[in-house]
Amino acid sequence: MKILVTGGLGFIGSHTVVELQNEGFDVVVVDNLSNSSINVLDGIEAITKKRPFFEEFDLREKPKVEAFFRKHQDIAGVIHFAASKAVGESVEAPLLYYENNLGVLVYILQELKKKGSSNFIFSSSCTVYGQADKMPITESAPIKPAESPYGNTKQVGEEIIRDTCRVNQGIHAIALRYFNPIGAHPSGKIGELPMGVPQNLVPFITQTGIGLREQLSVFGDDYPTEDGTCIRDYIHVVDLAKAHVRALQRLLEGKNESNYEVFNLGTGKGSSVLEVIQSFERVSGKKLNYKIVDRRPGDVVQAYADTTKANKVLGWKAKSTLDDAMRSAWEWEKIIRKS
């Protein structure tokens, strides 16, 4: 069965391509390499002994999207990762984010509508909940006003899919709300490749550990949490990738209860920034140089998932611990700095 993975050379995309190929799917990757490297294809091939079919183009070019779907009429499902994801950048360049994250989504849905019957998985984010009132966060928690254009694209993206599914019963869609994906493939062949200075905690930690950055800034230790630092739900990217395959299989087997469903993907366990640092120190045997600085605007105090729905309905559960994920992130950091 042929599956289109947009953004399939990115961090979560590449790990998902591996899991899809491991399950016997034929994968076509579309990626514009704006935040990824062509070498990721070699990494995927080294792990799965199979090279995904690859087309390099920008999905904002609508005629190319149309031509792609004309050429690949046998596509059985689409997993849509291709999007921009830097919160700060989205504040500076909102139109880029709306075009990339929403314009492209519309183009793809228009093609799926033409097909009559189709299956679609969307990369959403726990950012849609903002600061939820109750922990852990269930899928029925209210959607709070977005803190950034990036967050807004995930909220509006979900609405676009929901509204489209309502009037196009042939489109079957699942939105997956990721908590904080970290780590790398245990083979050491693929992992996160942040461009420039990493904005996310774990790549910043591993880059500091390896000496590429001098010091980690911990954004605030006066939050109402046990140690005063923010709490997040860090999920191993391989666990996350496997959930995509489960969600796709659910649609392909017609097991979905409605043609638009939403699932949280996390571990269910919250960890503070200081606990993440301690995890790094445990698995690397190194002391991390860090200092406490002011809070980062827009950060929520805590966010961790209630994963009951994904556990029961998708039959999926995150297996890796924070230390497992951190160990893989650290191994990956050492590998990429050597090469």
Ligand code: UD1
């Ligand atoms: C961030 C985005 C979120 C997005 C996700 C995508 C914000 C407010 N949220 O999630 O919308 O979906 O990235 O990857 O930007 N931290 C430090 N020092 C650092 C970096 C982070 O102390 O140098 C802390 C943060 O304050 C936070 C935690 O580490 O408490 C995790 O931060 P990060 O990895 O950026 O993820 P989120 O903010 O949860």
